[in-house]
Amino acid sequence: MKNTDKHDEIVRASLELIAEKGFHGVPMSMIAKKAGVGAGTIYRYFNSKDSLITELHQELEEKINLYLYQGYKIDRPLKDRFLYLIRKLMQYFIAHPLHFRYMEQYFNSPYGISLHRDRVLGKPGRHDILMDIFVEGIDKKILKDFPKAALFSIAFGPLISLMRDHILGFVNLDENLIQQATEACWDGIKR
Amino acid sequence: MKNTDKHDEIVRASLELIAEKGFHGVPMSMIAKKAGVGAGTIYRYFNSKDSLITELHQELEEKINLYLYQGYKIDRPLKDRFLYLIRKLMQYFIAHPLHFRYMEQYFNSPYGISLHRDRVLGKPGRHDILMDIFVEGIDKKILKDFPKAALFSIAFGPLISLMRDHILGFVNLDENLIQQATEACWDGIKR
DNA sequence: TAAATCGGAGTGAATGTTCATTCCGGTATG
DNA sequence: CATACCGGAATGAACATTCACTCCGATTTA
Numbered sequence: 193m194k195n196t197d198k199h200d201e202i203v204r205a206s207l208e209l210i211a212e213k214g215f216h217g218v219p220m221s222m223i224a225k226k227a228g229v230g231a232g233t234i235y236r237y238f239n240s241k242d243s244l245i246t247e248l249h250q251e252l253e254e255k256i257n258l259y260l261y262q263g264y265k266i267d268r269p270l271k272d273r274f275l276y277l278i279r280k281l282m283q284y285f286i287a288h289p290l291h292f293r294y295m296e297q298y299f300n301s302p303y304g305i306s307l308h309r310d311r312v313l314g315k316p317g318r319h320d321i322l323m324d325i326f327v328e329g330i331d332k333k334i335l336k337d338f339p340k341a342a343l344f345s346i347a348f349g350p351l352i353s354l355m356r357d358h359i360l361g362f363v364n365l366d367e368n369l370i371q372q373a374t375e376a377c378w379d380g381i382k383r
Numbered sequence: 384m385k386n387t388d389k390h391d392e393i394v395r396a397s398l399e400l401i402a403e404k405g406f407h408g409v410p411m412s413m414i415a416k417k418a419g420v421g422a423g424t425i426y427r428y429f430n431s432k433d434s435l436i437t438e439l440h441q442e443l444e445e446k447i448n449l450y451l452y453q454g455y456k457i458d459r460p461l462k463d464r465f466l467y468l469i470r471k472l473m474q475y476f477i478a479h480p481l482h483f484r485y486m487e488q489y490f491n492s493p494y495g496i497s498l499h500r501d502r503v504l505g506k507p508g509r510h511d512i513l514m515d516i517f518v519e520g521i522d523k524k525i526l527k528d529f530p531k532a533a534l535f536s537i538a539f540g541p542l543i544s545l546m547r548d549h550i551l552g553f554v555n556l557d558e559n560l561i562q563q564a565t566e567a568c569w570d571g572i573k574r
Numbered sequence: 575t576a577a578a579t580c581g582g583a584g585t586g587a588a589t590g591t592t593c594a595t596t597c598c599g600g601t602a603t604g
Numbered sequence: 605c606a607t608a609c610c611g612g613a614a615t616g617a618a619c620a621t622t623c624a625c626t627c628c629g630a631t632t633t634a
Contacts, residue, residue: 219592219593221612224611230610232595232597232610296491300491338560338563341554342554345544350536350571353535354536362500380570421584421586422585423621426622
């Protein structure tokens with residue numbers, strides 16, 4: 193492979209623009225301009241706008257997973273592992289607000305919904321450390337015996353909502369708030 | 384008085400289509416077809432697609448508020464009032480899934496974000512029974528002393544997330560789940 | 575009362591705009 | 605000079621919106 197500068201520029205520009213304006217608010221021409229390339233050049237690196245959107249999502253998800261699993265200790269108690277994960281997730285998104293906005297957009301789109309379906313209904317082949325925790329927790333009677341989707345909602349609903357308000361400037365997610373919120377999430381799913 | 388049949392048909396068609404496909408997935412021509420009117424007719428009732436979207440939202444919000452405040456007892460204890468509200472909200476959305484999907488779309492759009500800003504940052508002139516409960520609860524030291532936006536997120540994040548999964552068919556929101564979820568919401572915000 | 579006229583709701587083809595995508599001439603690279 | 609790579613004008617499809625026209629019930633006129 194050769195010069196990936198342009199590829200990266202396109203990705204960066206897309207991320208910034210889409211996170212701010214949404215998928216439909218950003219024409220390819222705008223991405224091209226911001227990336228400093230010709231409109232046609234984008235199509236040398238991506239098949240379509242759709243695949244640009246999807247690939248960008250995958251790229252972000254990989255980055256996030258990598259970050260989450262750094263320092264993850266499989267042998268700690270369930271609660272510790274859970275709190276560790278959501279804490280890191282919040283850290284990540286506070287440090288990368290554009291990533292959050294992008295993922296949120298994606299999640300609230302047809303792409304994201306089918307992805308979510310695969311996750312919470314447990315499509316075979318998908319491996320998800322969080323879902324493993326849920327399964328283990330239900331099994332060991334530590335967590336409520338709810339469908340995985342419900343545990344996910346109860347645990348992540350408030351976090352996502354808080355993150356958004358933080359990034360939009362409606363609240364300031366300080367250490368105290370994070371502490372309380374993560375504890376509340378745990379209390380919501382524990383038996 | 385004039386005949387409002389067409390107006391109502393347009394509103395009904397818009398609600399169904401937009402709830403299912405999203406704002407951008409629904410051309411005006413599609414709405415016209417489903418409503419059984421000419422494309423131009425829509426513009427006799429609404430100035431633009433934008434105002435159709437906004438007016439539909441307002442209409443729904445009024446309906447929902449009306450329903451919520453039916454039977455609301457201002458003299459009950461704070462906790463009871465809070466639980467009453469979120470319970471009724473869930474009932475409403477379970478009974479009207481299209482309304483939920485529409486409101487969710489709206490909420491996750493630029494329109495909704497500025498509306499949310501007005502709400503949680505307390506734009507003067509807006510009167511919101513829920514925010515009153517938060518203010519009173521903080522004042523009486525019943526609720527955590529967090530910004531209103533944070534209380535809102537912690538209380539409603541899980542509900543919205545659960546509602547969505549219910550409507551998409553990922554979980555079944557039965558009485559038990561509702562009970563547990565609403566209690567968890569309260570526990571999340573109480574001191 | 576019957577005919578003529580009016581007003582305004584309703585229509586949908588036409589318009590103009592905004593894109594995603596393509597294409598081809600130019601430019602760097604080897 | 606040949607090859608790979610780029611740019612951005614050109615293209616065509618999808619849409620929101622407009623407008624010249626039709627239709628029909630109400631109102632006026634004869």
